[in-house]
Amino acid sequence: MADETNLKLVERIGARTIGAARYVGGASLLLASTVGWTFRGLVSPKVRLDHRSLATQMVRVGVRSLGIVCLVQGFIGVILALQMEPPLKQFEQQSQIASIIGVAGFRMLGPIFTAVILSGFAGASIAAELGTMVVSEEIEAMDAMALNPVRFLVVPRVLATLTMMLLLTPIADMMIALGGYGISRGVLGPSVYNEYWKLMQNMLTYPDFFTGLTQGGVFGLLIGLIACYEGLNVRGGAEGVGRATTMTVVYSIVAIVLAACTFTVLFYVFEL
Amino acid sequence: MRVFFTMTDNDNNANRDDREPVIEVRGLVKRFGCHTVLSGVNLDVYPGEMLVIMGGSGCGKSTLLRHLIGSYIADEGTVKLFGQNVAELDDAAYDEFKKRFGVLFQSGALFNSMTVGENVALPLKEHTDLDDATIDIMVKIKLEQVGLRQAEDLMPSEISGGMKKRAGLARAVSLDPEILFYDEPSAGLDPVTSAEIDFLMMDLARKLGVASVVVTHEMDSAFRIADRMIMLDKGNVLMDGPRSDFEALRDSGLTGAPAKDTVRQFLRGDSEGPITQRRQNSGFEDDILNAAAGID
Ligand SMILES: Nc1ncnc2c1ncn2[C@@H]1O[C@H](COP(=O)(O)OP(=O)(O)O)[C@@H](O)[C@H]1O
Ligand SMILES: [Mg+2]
Numbered sequence: 001m002a003d004e005t006n007l008k009l010v011e012r013i014g015a016r017t018i019g020a021a022r023y024v025g026g027a028s029l030l031l032a033s034t035v036g037w038t039f040r041g042l043v044s045p046k047v048r049l050d051h052r053s054l055a056t057q058m059v060r061v062g063v064r065s066l067g068i069v070c071l072v073q074g075f076i077g078v079i080l081a082l083q084m085e086p087p088l089k090q091f092e093q094q095s096q097i098a099s100i101i102g103v104a105g106f107r108m109l110g111p112i113f114t115a116v117i118l119s120g121f122a123g124a125s126i127a128a129e130l131g132t133m134v135v136s137e138e139i140e141a142m143d144a145m146a147l148n149p150v151r152f153l154v155v156p157r158v159l160a161t162l163t164m165m166l167l168l169t170p171i172a173d174m175m176i177a178l179g180g181y182g183i184s185r186g187v188l189g190p191s192v193y194n195e196y197w198k199l200m201q202n203m204l205t206y207p208d209f210f211t212g213l214t215q216g217g218v219f220g221l222l223i224g225l226i227a228c229y230e231g232l233n234v235r236g237g238a239e240g241v242g243r244a245t246t247m248t249v250v251y252s253i254v255a256i257v258l259a260a261c262t263f264t265v266l267f268y269v270f271e272l
Numbered sequence: 273m274r275v276f277f278t279m280t281d282n283d284n285n286a287n288r289d290d291r292e293p294v295i296e297v298r299g300l301v302k303r304f305g306c307h308t309v310l311s312g313v314n315l316d317v318y319p320g321e322m323l324v325i326m327g328g329s330g331c332g333k334s335t336l337l338r339h340l341i342g343s344y345i346a347d348e349g350t351v352k353l354f355g356q357n358v359a360e361l362d363d364a365a366y367d368e369f370k371k372r373f374g375v376l377f378q379s380g381a382l383f384n385s386m387t388v389g390e391n392v393a394l395p396l397k398e399h400t401d402l403d404d405a406t407i408d409i410m411v412k413i414k415l416e417q418v419g420l421r422q423a424e425d426l427m428p429s430e431i432s433g434g435m436k437k438r439a440g441l442a443r444a445v446s447l448d449p450e451i452l453f454y455d456e457p458s459a460g461l462d463p464v465t466s467a468e469i470d471f472l473m474m475d476l477a478r479k480l481g482v483a484s485v486v487v488t489h490e491m492d493s494a495f496r497i498a499d500r501m502i503m504l505d506k507g508n509v510l511m512d513g514p515r516s517d518f519e520a521l522r523d524s525g526l527t528g529a530p531a532k533d534t535v536r537q538f539l540r541g542d543s544e545g546p547i548t549q550r551r552q553n554s555g556f557e558d559d560i561l562n563a564a565a566g567i568d
Contacts, residue, residue, distance in 0.1 A: 056385075133383075133384075136379050136381060136384075137377040137378060137379055137381040138381045138382070138383055138384070140338075140343060140377065140381065141375065141377055141381035141383075141440075142383075143342075143343060143370075144341050144342075144343070144370060144373075144375040145370065145375075145394070145395050145398075145399075145443075146366075146367035146368075146370035146371055146398075146399065147394070147395075147398055
């Protein structure tokens with residue numbers, strides 16, 4: 001009896017593992033194909049990148065999420081400052097709030113929160129859009145017209161999430177810093193805000209900024225890729241589209257956190 | 273003069289037509305998991321003819337069509353387009369083939385982010401070297417052919433189901449194809465609109481001289497447009513012949529041959545016959561098995 005349950009468990013773990021491997025494999029193939037078509041779009045005159053659809057996607061992904069990114073990141077700055085003040089005050093170090101917010105914000109919190117917002121904002125809508133296209137046979141129609149869906153649909157969307165993460169990350173970094181400064185002016189007092197910008201500048205190095213930016217770019221790539229993969233693999237009508245949207249957000253967040261962890265380990269090992 | 277054969281007896285195949293078929297399917301088998309959807313389908317499509325593939329819902333009509341347009345690869349058997357086995361083509365070569373046929377999907381499958389005109393222009397933009405002005409003129413001509421010139425600047429969401437199909441048709445013929453495929457062209461349309469689409473299909477077939485393959489389960493439409501008909505059932509071709517044969521069978525009495533009577537019931541839309549009986553029997557067996565499984 002116990003053996004049987006164990007066997008079921010092993011079976012289930014096995015099935016999950018195979019499922020995960022298949023997912024990663026499928027998404028990797030999509031990535032390879034996306035990179036291939038992007039490259040051909042850049043070098044081959046016959047396969048031009050569609051600038052208009054790229055621009056449309058960038059507006060949809062980036063511009064429309066700008067407000068919410070600023071809002072959320074500003075509040076992250078406020079939260080950080082308020083949370084850190086009491087313990088730091090015990091050591092008379094509350095002015096270091098600026099240094100800590102700078103490092104935490106630029107290195108990690110800026111890119112990661114922006115990515116989470118974008119996965120819910122842009123990722124979900126990309127998955128829903130492509131999923132709806134699958135359901136209404138538009139993808140099949142493209143294929144039948146010898147128009148490659150990766151080239152026409154995936155490339156502009158992945159490029160848009162990638163570039164928009166690169167552009168939004170510095171803005172997010174600034175908003176965290178501003179949020180911290182704002183709450184210091186309003187609540188925490190001159191011991192924190194007097195030297196706020198100077199301390200932050202002294203603390204921050206270029207690697208702080210660029211490691212954050214790199215991660216932002218990779219998160220953007222992951223969001224676009226997962227959203228397109230989920231969208232293009234929709235099966236079974238409207239229900240499938242709903243499932244794909246949800247799973248896009250879930251898998252994106254998992255992928256973002258895993259990537260962040262990997263990067264952190266790498267940066268730690270290489271002392272970046 | 274073409275000599276048609278009535279039922280699927282292969283010894284007549286030789287004197288059937290001197291011309292090369294544009295599509296030749298032999299022994300096509302397709303399985304999804306353990307579910308065999310097509311079990312050895314044979315099929316020829318000749319230049320300029322209108323072939324109607326009929327069959328009940330879920331019998332594999334769309335699956336068969338997807339093999340013809342290259343969306344699915346056969347598990348067994350061969351699909352030849354223009355005399356070339358498609359399994360031997362690489363992606364680039366297949367893309368060239370795809371430019372020689374047009375497909376109208378069930379929903380029209382217009383790209384919702386583009387206007388009707390842009391939809392029709394897309395294949396021309398991507399697959400020809402024509403300049404924008406020429407493409408613009410060609411789009412107007414194609415839209416005129418399907419009676420949609422006034423809708424050029426509308427978005428797909430702003431037009432009716434019938435208009436979407438017309439627009440899809442204009443897009444399908446934009447590259448002057450040699451074969452046109454239709455999946456359930458009259459599904460979801462009122463009888464008048466459906467008849468209009470039928471006449472449009474016949475009109476295009478005549479004007480462009482294309483071969484047409486139409487999947488449908490609407491009998492009125494099938495008898496209106498078909499030169500030749502094929503009845504598909506449970507993944508097999510039950511009957512293949514000219515429209516007159518099917519008309520004769522529809523208007524005849526019961527034949528006593530199970531295959532013929534199945535086709536006859538389908539053509540007449542009778543509520544009693546071999547199809548209904550089969551369903552009842554299979555339901556009964558399932559019920560008994562389920563009940564038996566619940567006993568222990
Ligand atoms: N991609 C697929 N995966 C699994 N089963 C499929 C797939 N496509 C079709 N089928 C199954 O094949 C059968 C025939 O489908 P289809 O060709 O769409 O029928 P229809 O004659 O109504 O067009 C159905 O039972 C359907 O569930
Ligand atoms: Mg179908």
